[in-house]
Amino acid sequence: MVPPLVLDIDGTLTDAEGHLDPRAFEVLPTWDAPVILATGKAFPYPVSLCHYLGLPQTVIAENGGVVLADGEVTFTGDREAAQAAADEFVARGGDLGWDAADTANRWRETEIIARLDADEALLREVADEFDLEVIDTGFAYHIKTPGVEKGVGLERVCETMDYDPEEFVAVGDSVNDASTFGVAGRSFAVANADDVAKGAADTVLEQSYMDGTLSVLESLREEDVA
Ligand SMILES: O=C(O)COP(=O)(O)O
Numbered sequence: 001m002v003p004p005l006v007l008d009i010d011g012t013l014t015d016a017e018g019h020l021d022p023r024a025f026e027v028l029p030t031w032d033a034p035v036i037l038a039t040g041k042a043f044p045y046p047v048s049l050c051h052y053l054g055l056p057q058t059v060i061a062e063n064g065g066v067v068l069a070d071g072e073v074t075f076t077g078d079r080e081a082a083q084a085a086a087d088e089f090v091a092r093g094g095d096l097g098w099d100a101a102d103t104a105n106r107w108r109e110t111e112i113i114a115r116l117d118a119d120e121a122l123l124r125e126v127a128d129e130f131d132l133e134v135i136d137t138g139f140a141y142h143i144k145t146p147g148v149e150k151g152v153g154l155e156r157v158c159e160t161m162d163y164d165p166e167e168f169v170a171v172g173d174s175v176n177d178a179s180t181f182g183v184a185g186r187s188f189a190v191a192n193a194d195d196v197a198k199g200a201a202d203t204v205l206e207q208s209y210m211d212g213t214l215s216v217l218e219s220l221r222e223e224d225v226a
């Protein structure tokens, strides 16, 4: 049997432009074990990706703030505090960087994100005053409740689905994947990963983005056949 997977999305299943690599449509629906998408994106993004990939909806969204497994959804993280911090950031002259529709935060239930061109120093100063933290995933700044992590989300999924996190193989690319790497049995950082993810992974891959992820999946399939 191939092992269950916990996969980051941006930087891991995408290309350098952040577009989903079409090879995901070949390899993920035919994976013969659970595939969990674990992302910093808002809840609807991984749910739609599961839908269009034809995968059961098992997702960790918002860096662990939202977890869906076996039809049950749980939330952690203080969205109101994150919103209050974001409002204060704007009141002090900051700009989150989104247009009026703000699809980045519109359906976000446990945290708030800002574009990477936002004033980082001001964002961190304000977040600190609200006892929140700011993480830079390389895709956005997330204003979030400390302790809400993808790895904690993986533990929750495992409780619901009666798996041991040790059985999982994780692939990711950034600071928000380090907690997953700490919980999963085996962990891989793609070559484009940031230093925190590389430091937390068991193995740093030679290849970037989906090339790196596919190299892991191919070797897992070979192990399974051997
Ligand atoms: O939303 C982000 O900032 C990054 O998303 P990811 O966790 O899927 O890489």
Ligand SMILES: [Mg+2]
Residues within 6 Å of the ligand: 008, 009, 010, 011, 012, 137, 172, 173, 174
């Ligand atoms: Mg990522």
